[in-house]
Amino acid sequence: MAHTSVELDGTDYSCEWPAETTLLQAMLDAGIPAPHSCTMGQCGACQCTLEGGDSHMLNNDVLSDYDVEDDQRLACQTMRDSEGPYEVSYLF
Template identity: 40%
Template sequence: MTDSRFQVRIEPAGITFTVSPAETLLEAALSAGVDFPHRCRQGVCTSCVCRLKSGEVRYDEPSPLSPADIEQKFVYGCQAFADSDLVLHHPFIRP
């Protein structure tokens, strides 16, 4: 069994890193040396929230997303797992 890895691109910084389906976006970003904002790692503080530009993510149940989060395409990096290649927007991540 091979470990599928997906590519994640963070805009507008243009940073890319890979993530396995078993690790959160935050875990993968930090492992790749990306200065990804975070504090609580529980989906509460919203420091890691990005906007989904393309791709698909999933969450363990219960999902931290409210109906408003879903409508605005918010992604909680500390809780989200990639199900495809992703393009995310986070204005405070810098190269």
């Protein structure tokens, strides 16, 4: 588990992010109303800023290399590679 804090629409949430779970699924499992649509890395609805540790995306048909270097992630495709704690925000 990795502690993850989430800022969404002016509200602060937190959740635990299991290593085998995508960021989006971890947030949804915690009852956080994280935006999403396709859940396949194709639409960009789940785009967020992720800081606090390494991660990788299983699929990414949306974000440019520049976006990724700027800590942008598709939550539905993001797996964590460290223990965090992570910070998620939806301020672009």
